[in-house]
Amino acid sequence: METLRHIVVFIHLIGFALLFGAWAVEAVARRVEITRLMNWGLLIAGIAGLALAAPWGIEYDLNYAKIGVKLVILLVIGALLGIGAARQRRKAGVPAGMFWGIGILTALNAALAVIWR
Secondary structure (H helix, E strand, O other): OHHHHHHHHHHHHHHHHHHHHHHHHHHHOOOOOOOHHHHHHHHHHHHHHHHHOOOOOOOOOOOHHHHHHHHHHHHHHHHHHHHHHHHHHOOOOOOHHHHHHHHHHHHHHHHHHHHOO
16 A cells, blocks of 8 residues: 555656646746646646545554645645636736746645655
8 A cells, every 4th residue: 555655646746747847947948838737737746636635555644734735735826827828828928926926836835745744
């Protein structure tokens, strides 16, 4: 069971890498755009994160406060991606603050996962 949990953690990390990596590529290229890879990364990280929030295959108590905070941040990132993509489709452009917020919140979510014990 522990091996399965580690596989889900690995999938969760792949989702984070897709989301943050796609964002970083756009930031370095100085394009303020929402890409499909960002949406896929959010979806993969979210589903795997919810699977990890279930108390299976562990012998310790989960930190539900941490899980709740990370879930709220994930929902905010999802809202920013959705609003930004809708504005982008209407040719209105993604506001720079919204774009940078996606990257900062994604990095914050990863930092919380590593630092908060």
